Amino acid sequence: MTTSTISKVCFFAGLVMLATTIASDTSWAQRRQQPADGTLQQRKDCADDARMVCGRFIPDVDRITQCMTANKRQLTPQCRRHFR
Numbered sequence: 001m002t003t004s005t006i007s008k009v010c011f012f013a014g015l016v017m018l019a020t021t022i023a024s025d026t027s028w029a030q031r032r033q034q035p036a037d038g039t040l041q042q043r044k045d046c047a048d049d050a051r052m053v054c055g056r057f058i059p060d061v062d063r064i065t066q067c068m069t070a071n072k073r074q075l076t077p078q079c080r081r082h083f084r
Helices: 003-037 040-057 061-070
Strands: none
Touching: 040 061
8 A cells, every 4th residue: 555545544534533423422412411401391381481580591401400490489380380
């Protein structure tokens, strides 16, 4: 093999490794977010409450959840039912 061919093989092998790493990181992030984001109904019931009561924490889902739990009395009834 020539130096040029070896360089091309190493370059493409590096690209494959990079693509694999990015794909696995992305899928991990998606799995991590889904449970914390709540169900479609929870998001529908609580979207306005999250903005009004805990908007300063957007986009940090964990901090929004903590804030809303701590401020249940300020939430609308349809949202409050998700924080028992």
